[in-house]
Amino acid sequence: MESAEQVQQSVRSGRITAAMVAARAGVSTATVSLVANGKTAGRVSEDNIARVRDAISELGYVVDGIGSSLAKGVSSIVILVSPDISNPFFAKVIAGVRESLGADYQLLLSVTPAGEFPQAGDVRKLMALRPAGLLVGAPNAEFLDDLSAAGPVVLLDAPGLEAYAPSVNLDVAHGARQLAAHLADTGHRRVAYVDSVTGTATFAIRRGAFLDEAAAHGIAVEPGHIISTTIDVGASAAAFAAAWPAWQQAGVTAVVCCTDTHAYGVLQEARVAGVQIPDELAIAGFDDLPYSATSNPSLTSVHLPATSLGLKAGGQLRRLIEGHRLEQPQLTLESSLVVRNSTSA
Amino acid sequence: MESAEQVQQSVRSGRITAAMVAARAGVSTATVSLVANGKTAGRVSEDNIARVRDAISELGYVVDGIGSSLAKGVSSIVILVSPDISNPFFAKVIAGVRESLGADYQLLLSVTPAGEFPQAGDVRKLMALRPAGLLVGAPNAEFLDDLSAAGPVVLLDAPGLEAYAPSVNLDVAHGARQLAAHLADTGHRRVAYVDSVTGTATFAIRRGAFLDEAAAHGIAVEPGHIISTTIDVGASAAAFAAAWPAWQQAGVTAVVCCTDTHAYGVLQEARVAGVQIPDELAIAGFDDLPYSATSNPSLTSVHLPATSLGLKAGGQLRRLIEGHRLEQPQLTLESSLVVRNSTSA
DNA sequence: CTGAAAGCGCTTACAG
DNA sequence: CTGAAAGCGCTTACAG
Incomplete structure (x- = not known):
């Protein structure tokens, strides 16, 4: 149980907190956390699970991303860095990434002037968000050398750079x-x-x-x-x-x-x-x-x-984030020529 | 000063913390925070400012976004929600937003299947990131009714919806x-x-x-x-x-x-x-x-x-975030017809 | 199965 | 001008 004052204070801020849910359900915030994160197996009684679920939906509680990230040491943000992000080609890549990442991760795009990679300082600021993972599109070796990111990384369209991280390449x-x-x-x-x-x-x-x-x-x-x-x-x-x-x-x-x-x-x-x-x-x-x-x-x-590139890369990253080993750390997708009128009347 | 154990622990995690900077500079974390955030005016001696600055650059300290956001109650993330985000038109809008927002804010794009707005649940999850502000592109009234976002919001290309929030419209x-x-x-x-x-x-x-x-x-x-x-x-x-x-x-x-x-x-x-x-x-x-x-x-x-739309909207939002009043909460940019061969041989 | 407590890294009144 | 301390909201050993 949480103190009445604490709960009252949260009410005033307009934000629904785990303490408020706990108070309503008559349990501790620890139990609320377990239920909200689906970690109840063998740890919370059916009775309390139901109680907490009810309180969550009645109050419209959503786990606070910031508090959660600080406690866990990592956020649910996936950062996509690419020098070429406003190319329409990337719109499809992004759609693919979004789809494979699912609703549990948010996609943050690092947008730089056309063709440029973010500076070392920019990257550090992004890392301060404690991303769950990093997707790096069409990188060069220099950028990857500077990167030194802890945590899961997947490269997109990075032929010859397989040594740095798992990658999804285009042939x-x-x-x-x-x-x-x-x-x-x-x-x-x-x-x-x-x-x-x-x-x-x-x-x-x-x-x-x-x-x-x-x-x-x-x-x-x-x-x-x-x-x-x-x-x-x-x-x-x-x-x-x-x-x-x-x-x-x-x-x-x-x-x-x-x-x-x-x-x-x-x-x-x-x-x-x-x-x-x-x-x-x-x-x-x-x-x-x-x-x-x-x-x-x-x-x-x-x-x-493009879509397939995003889908595969997002899927690989997700597996990495969730602690799985990649069966195939290097994937290559096919390319092929489409002949049209600009070369053949 | 921070306890030696605490500092030692942070060293092991690989993350440079304010406590480590404080230890090195011989000051408290409060002073480090003041210096790192540029809030020293009349509150920190020149001597300590220099000390802390040196320690920051020697250690390569970057303020942790998560910890900072939790303490402040708000993150440095700006969320851009639009049903049309993979349209090439939006690539320029995004570039404009990025430029006007500057390096202090990160741009998070809410990507949904073409033409759809995020569901209420998606939006709540985004709000759990405690964004500094929200940019909403080409919204409809229904979405804005559901939104109920606290904090700064600017609408893009939202004619007739000026009642909901400051907007930048296209004529x-x-x-x-x-x-x-x-x-x-x-x-x-x-x-x-x-x-x-x-x-x-x-x-x-x-x-x-x-x-x-x-x-x-x-x-x-x-x-x-x-x-x-x-x-x-x-x-x-x-x-x-x-x-x-x-x-x-x-x-x-x-x-x-x-x-x-x-x-x-x-x-x-x-x-x-x-x-x-x-x-x-x-x-x-x-x-x-x-x-x-x-x-x-x-x-x-x-x-x-498009670029101008992004620039203006980002600028307005930034002013809002930084607590300024908008002199012109409603802006309208011009459109004009470009006649080419598809209508006139 | 449950809750009290510590801790994540930072910021901000507060007392001095 | 300075630091000790409380607090942001959550998660996770830990003890029971």
Whole structure:
């Protein structure tokens, strides 16, 4: 039982506390806690369970997250950190994460300016929330070195970084190679590449796999024909506009972009410049965003399973948080090329 | 000073606590708290301030968010609730919110299945995190009635709901009227409308303003020519495919969609069906997403200032959280029509 | 099966 | 200007 004054005080604050539930049910707060957390097995009588349940629903009691977190040493918050969180690709990833995490965990997104990772100080502030777990999207080694997070971590789309933590990867190399082969088949011999400034592993692999396979097919991608911009339609459009005259002169007939968002910018600017697509210039991207089917022309893209990525990563993290071992700490999801009109009329 | 055992225990957990800082600086935890929170004015000697600062940086101390929140009664988390959070429109809103909130507050997104508001139970769980404030996007009255949140709240894009809380609105009606006038000018007399299933106020206003102005211009929008889907390219495409034969027979020559995302679906399906755009069918949307300039054909849309919406809303909330009064509790941002090829060849 | 008590890490009157 | 102490709301050994 709690003291009458204590209960009275909580009443005034408007917040329903465990003490109020305890007073109403005629038990201790310890019992309330046990019932509210479903830890009654062999520890609380049926009678008291019913009593407490009734009091909880009558009062509309919800366990206070802050008090609970402090006592447990960890909160129910899962933090998702990614340099690319406002890309529409991530909307689906987030939906997948949310679904697999269920109602017991809250999703906190670390939002940074496009393409940037949070600074060390930001991360520490996030850690001060004592997250139940951490999801890190498309990281680079440097960021992971700085991270030093205690507790469960799962990486998303982090090829080559499996040593740091369990991860769910996308086989972007496969799609990249398909794309190189497709361009070779359609007669391209000089190709430009628009990369991201992020410098994360997934982009390095996309580029590396594409360049390797391109070379194997006799396609030339000169160093001067590789540029980088943030993941932003406008930035990409501007960069392409600046580069195109030289590329055109050098005989470039195709541009591969590391994301569809980049590709939309190139598409936009190429159309403004009156470039014929795909006859004069073929364009392709990665991600296969929902808009790539309706762009003008529709965009050839390496399809990546975003929802599935979120679902799997959330599921793995949840297992980790709940103390299970992962049967498969490394998962890889398939990618594949979707050919549309921007490379093949 | 803290007891040696206490400090020793914290050392073992790996977490740097105020007690450890206090021990190192030779002061009490109260002084550490004052310094860490910048509340030293007239309360801590210069000498001790320097001592504590040194200890903080030497140890890498970060105030524990959970402990701090419990003591203060409120956390540094700002929750953003919106039925439409994975729409690319919201990516910019989120970026704006993040920027105006600054580094002192963490943004927690309540992610629900497309177009749905969180259930009452979900909201209560979020409230148990004791948020510093709440941002509610595109709400309906029912949700706000249920909400009963204590503490600062700012509504985004909530026309007609100004009575509930300070809000930042978009003058969607203005753009909607411009769109109706534009369609009338280009000769359309029978128009269909694709609405959202969400039933939120902003969509009701978009539709209402459009229908009113359309009627004033002699445009007929029959009740049977108004359909609703979730904010999803595929759902919208399917709904349009089902509706189009009847619309075509009835002489419909234009479709207005309540979001660009809906419009992309209509565009996609219309092209598959071989419908000539805009000659046979004009299509327009709301939001002016970045992809609307590159779609095929490019999409006429009512431009809404997403980044600015987030910036203003975050700014208002921050002022509220910090105890200031709002000089202008109601803000309205402009919208305007951007005409592109989907309505005008 | 049950409750009193300690403790999670911090902040804030309070007394000095 | 400073520190001891109470308190935020909960959970968890512990003793019974």
